[in-house]
Amino acid sequence: MRSPGNQGVPFEALLPYAICIAFFGVSGAGLSKLRNMQNGGKRARHSVDQWDRQMxxxxxxxxxFLRGQTDQVKAPAGFELSNPWRVEKGIS
Structure with a gap:
């Protein structure tokens, strides 16, 4: 006969914890994959300053693409009209 103090925890009591941990893992992996897809397959950038944003x-x-790069010497047609600088209207 077993003593009452040596009984283990039934595994059914641990199932909710296992399910919660599994869902945290699945959601973390899904968010990581989504962020990777949004960055064009590259790792996410941290500490992005003004220069990095401009580039x-x-x-x-x-x-x-936000993280895309090209090695072509000439800019595509229409690029000269897509100037990011905002200029104020002159006084006329």
Missing amino acids: MDRDRRLTG
Whole structure:
């Protein structure tokens, strides 16, 4: 006969914890994959400063993707009209 103090925890009591941990893992992996897809298959960038934002915007205007890059010497047609600089109207 077993003593009452040596009984283990029934595994049914641990199932909700296992399900919660599994869902956290699935949602974390899904968000990581979604962020990877949004960055064109590249890893997410951290500590992006103004210069990086400016270069990423230029890359988006050149290639159509925020993280895309091109090695072509000439800019595509219409790029000269997509100037990101905002100028104020002159006083007339």
